[in-house]
Amino acid sequence: MRGAALVLLGITVAACGDGGGALRIDHATPDHGLLVGGTRVVLTGAGFAADGAGPSRVLIAGREAPLALATDDATLEVVIPPGAQPGPAEVLVTNRHGSVAALGVFRYSAPPTITSVSPADVLFSSTSTVVTVTGTGFADEDAGEVRVLVGGQPASEVQVADDTLLTFVAPPGPALARVELQVLDERGTATRPRAFRYVPGLRPGLVAFPAWTGMSALYFDPVDGSVVPFPWAFTGIRLTSLVRDRRGDYWGSDRQGLFGRLDASVPGLERPIQVPGWFSTMVLAEDVYLAIERTSRLLGRFDPQTGAFEPLGSTPIACCGSYGLAYDGKTLYLTSRGAGGVVIQTVDRATGELGPAVPLVATPAVHIEEMRFFRGTLYAWSRDGRFLSIDPTTGATTAIPAPIGRYPAMEVFE
């Protein structure tokens, strides 16, 4: 279609009784223009200047061009007006010879689009990760210089391979943020929300969040036992529990009873809802979200969409202190601290009925705030600042080297 000189519609309206040469539009060069308008296009045809044609006026898609100048009878230079939408636009020329309209000789270029972004995860501290973007509108049709913004920040080393492919080096970003990607060029702006995720580590592991702002969050890699702190700058949020949904998004609950998605590119919890009381621990077990509502000390199901909480039974869990929930794909476990110390026991997910209590073999200071299974091992953060693993059958505990601190919200990262 490009370059085609196809005039689908041509009409002539006599004006002022002038019997001058026939007005005709053959083609436009270039055959496209920016949607914002203001680019120069040359119309080729006839009747633009000779035989007293007079000044020509040009309408493109019904809007008048701010400048139209016949340089000879066959050539009409036009600065195009802004367009309402991309695609073919009718070109209409009027002068003393009459008027002629042509469809198919000119189109407004579409703004760029983004169809895919790879990789899906970028290490938050990396300064060398090359991201590949596929789409359209990166090079052709006067796209001009292409800029890429990641979460509003400029990316470096933008390389446009062709109209459908570009790469850039992602700037460092906040871990666990799913960032917006924008591609800007003369043709317009393409925006892809949640284009990729900044991750605290490149392998699955555990992430834990501190009780207080000002402390770093932690990423634990069980493969090599490394612990990587990563910045966690949310102010005013005191996370008490964390849960990861099937899509890999993290949802947090805070001491004020707010529940919302956790995205480090958004300050605070994203679109939080109020839950009854507050959740000291949460877990996802077979598509059912379970939590312990700390005020009533009841275990129950909750709906992450509405915040509605439905207790399983009416017997409060032993008082007091912190609680942890973990699910290994078959069995739900609960840790609590009663008069006899910290115990771990199974929970019937349907009724909330507790199994036999198995005392943890640990120092008296151990007081579990959250726990999670990761590849068969149960990991837990204790309120005394220690990170440990637990054998849920025997209650045996093993200390794991990690920075000491309170991390009441922990979840599997992958």
Place this chain on the structure above:
Amino acid sequence: MIRRALLALTCAAGAACGDSIPHVPPLDAVSGDRLKLQRLRYDDGAEQVDPSGFYDTALHTRCAAGRWTDGALRCLPVADDAVYTDADCTTEVGLTPATELADPTVFIGHDWVDGVRIATRLHRAGDDRAAITEYWERRDGACTGPWPAPEGATTYELAGAITAAELVAFHDGEAGDGRLGLRLRQTDDGLRLAIELRDRELDVACTPTLRSDGVACEPSTVAAATYFDDPGCEQPRVVTAEPAPRPAIARVVDDAGCATYFRIGPEVSPPSYRREAAACVRATVPSGARSFELGAAVELALLGRTVEDAGGRRLQRVILDDAGLRFVGDRLVDTATRAECLPRLIGDELRCVPAATVAALTLYARGCVAPLRVAAVPTRVCGERPAFAIAVTADGTAIHAIGDRVDGPLFAFDGVACAPYVAPPDTAVHALGPALAPETFTRAVAFGAR
């Protein structure tokens, strides 16, 4: 929509067909035998007088109208300085800065009186000579100095004084028998140049202004009625700062963006009110300010306007007329943009650029890292609606076509902070197209008889 637009355009494009330009030539500027007009000649053949100066073929120098020491309005050479070389201020030389062209013909000497530098002496240029390093000048009658001579300047001997009688004198006249008089600058050697219009009825200078209701001669000096008599901001009033004299005419801009004019009424007392955003608030006026009610509305003189049809030219002259007075306007019409244009320096060349333009701005999306080309375009325009914006950057001057209105928040970066941009009242932010090639607009070169 296309068909409706087509019909409208057919008539508009054909407007010139029915024009019958009278064959009486309009009053136009002409050179004298000695004093020559300077002109701009455009690539399409159109010409335009450059009213800022003349060329004196007897003294071989550019000159411009100014009062000389004899009190007469004369064509004063545009010349480099003559300075004294001694502490008694008796001997003078000419100094030409290094950046100026060589071969000066005239030098002009200045004295300081009460802190004002006044031209007092003219000399013909002689041969160049050994450079001076310092000079003296008269300040309130005393010879002061020495002052260091400009580095790299060339020094010339002087070859005799030029007397006042040797300078061409202007005598201003006025043409036209109707309400409007066309003030002319004339010389005995035959030069004639229109310098301004005068509304005899209002006794003010006025400027022909293309408005939606035609061409009106709008008073050149007016007081803007931006205050109000009442807490509802319904009745405009003029507030002038002391010691401004009592104004003669007040200007009020209506909702359509058109100006209406009133005579000044009686002086009134505070309080005054003014509009702030959508509110009408009591105004704090400067101490000593005077307030005036508006008097009777003023009916402006309207001029006839004809765009010439000089075949083959993109730029056409505008002929204005009033009661038998026909004269060439000071603007050209660019038939490509269908708008009046004015010469403007784009890059290093003069080009006829639309007279109605707005300034391009660089604003940003949130975060102030992604610049956006935009312009704040008036939402109320009485005359020609601007279709182009001019960007002046470190890279030079560029012209952009104005696109559609931009929705959504925009931000301005002041070098320190990124803050939401608030468009000035009665403007809307529009996107701009890419920079147009300078050749899009017709080039001019300066020329004139020598």
